[in-house]
Amino acid sequence: MIGYDKECKLIDIDSLDCLAKSNEKAQLFYVRIDRMTQSIFNPIDALNETSTKQKIKGTDIERCPFITVNKSVFDFYLNYLKSKNQSNLLQANRLLRGA
Numbered sequence: 001m002i003g004y005d006k007e008c009k010l011i012d013i014d015s016l017d018c019l020a021k022s023n024e025k026a027q028l029f030y031v032r033i034d035r036m037t038q039s040i041f042n043p044i045d046a047l048n049e050t051s052t053k054q055k056i057k058g059t060d061i062e063r064c065p066f067i068t069v070n071k072s073v074f075d076f077y078l079n080y081l082k083s084k085n086q087s088n089l090l091q092a093n094r095l096l097r098g099a
Contacts, residue, residue: 006043008081019043020077021066029074030066031092039093040077044084069096 003013003021013021019041020031032041041064069077076092079085 004078004081006081008078019081020074022074027071029069029071031069031074031077032064033067035063035065040073040089040096042089043081 001013001021001023003011003015003018005011005015005017006019011018020029022029033039034041073092073095076088076095080088080092
């Protein structure tokens with residue numbers, strides 16, 4: 001299993017900074033979802049990308065659990081983490097909702 005952080009760098013899958021993880025062999029893909037918004041967790045504030053960053057704390061772990069997603073959603077989310085391009089996150093959420 002491979003984990004990714006907010007900059008799409010490899011990270012321990014048990015870390016609170018892990019936002020996405022995959023098991024390519026088994027074709028299993030996971031991303032964190034924000035239960036309050038029912039959207040994929042966005043670690044970057046859209047209005048102030050450089051200074052305000054959201055971080056999952058131990059108390060938030062139930063609010064932002066991992067869910068299983070298909071490869072397309074996973075790939076769009078990883079592209080978002082790499083590029084910070086909001087359109088990738090938007091597309092990942094659209095695919096997640098089946099829109």
